[in-house]
Amino acid sequence: MGTLVLLRHGESVWNAEGLFTGWVDVDLSTTGEEEARKGGRLLHDADLRPDIVHTSVLRRAIRTADIALNAADLHWLPVHRSWRLNERHYGALQGKDKAQTRKEYGDDQFMVWRRSYDTPPPPIADDDTYSQVGDRRYADLPPELMPRTECLADVVERMLPYWYDSIVPDLAAGRTVLVTAHGNSLRALVKHLDGIDDATIAGLNIPTGIPLVYDLDDAFRPRTPGGTYLDPDAAAAAIEAVKNQGKK
Numbered sequence: 001m002g003t004l005v006l007l008r009h010g011e012s013v014w015n016a017e018g019l020f021t022g023w024v025d026v027d028l029s030t031t032g033e034e035e036a037r038k039g040g041r042l043l044h045d046a047d048l049r050p051d052i053v054h055t056s057v058l059r060r061a062i063r064t065a066d067i068a069l070n071a072a073d074l075h076w077l078p079v080h081r082s083w084r085l086n087e088r089h090y091g092a093l094q095g096k097d098k099a100q101t102r103k104e105y106g107d108d109q110f111m112v113w114r115r116s117y118d119t120p121p122p123p124i125a126d127d128d129t130y131s132q133v134g135d136r137r138y139a140d141l142p143p144e145l146m147p148r149t150e151c152l153a154d155v156v157e158r159m160l161p162y163w164y165d166s167i168v169p170d171l172a173a174g175r176t177v178l179v180t181a182h183g184n185s186l187r188a189l190v191k192h193l194d195g196i197d198d199a200t201i202a203g204l205n206i207p208t209g210i211p212l213v214y215d216l217d218d219a220f221r222p223r224t225p226g227g228t229y230l231d232p233d234a235a236a237a238a239i240e241a242v243k244n245q246g247k248k
């Protein structure tokens with residue numbers, strides 16, 4: 001029931017530099033801003049008109065929604081923000097260079113930290129420059145919910161309540177819903193929607209800035225498994241680039 005559009009934020013400054021980002025609040029690069037504009041134009045050209053937007057509390061997703069909506073002439077839409085749509089908290093890897101980490105710890109450990117379903121990276125220390133402890137935007141979060149690291153299973157667990165309580169009601173009301181979020185929070189959502197198993201999800205990557213459209217049935221399951229990218233060729237190339245991060 002309803003149409004769901006997923007949009008990963010455009011390239012961030014740290015994506016461009018090859019750094020693990022997680023909950024660090026970095027901005028879009030100029031390439032990322034252009035990707036967001038292109039994402040908005042794709043929505044417009046496909047005649048897809050979201051009625052409502054859900055995004056994270058991180059600047060790269062918030063700005064992507066803003067730029068894309070502006071390009072689609074939908075800058076006036078209501079937007080809801082939640083930490084539950086944030087990127088996966090990358091623990092002590094936040095701020096670290098992906099290629100260097102891969103060299104230092106080897107391919108296997110690198111891939112376990114990046115893509116295994118249930119092994120989180122080591123936790124970040126509260127006094128680390130890239131810790132979010134003390135960040136005002138999380139002041140209302142019960143302390144036991146504040147992550148110091150997360151694996152994808154943790155993201156599924158903290159994202160799903162938002163899916164059921166905030167996004168599904170919009171879909172049930174017949175709205176077209178745009179979710180502008182992050183590589184791993186969207187992987188968590190796609191895992192749920194498509195019923196992807198814990199091993200297979202390791203091979204799924206989401207490209208930046210290309211809308212992925214899901215038509216949902218009455219049980220809020222995709223009519224077309226995997227959904228449809230509005231620019232499938234660009235998506236395929238960008239998915240390969242995400243996969244190869246850290247290999248420079």
Ligand SMILES: O=C(O)[C@@H](CO)OP(=O)(O)O
Nearest residue numbers: 019020021022087114183
């Ligand atoms: O660094 C991150 O936060 C994420 C997304 O950019 O990276 P990865 O694709 O390696 O999980």
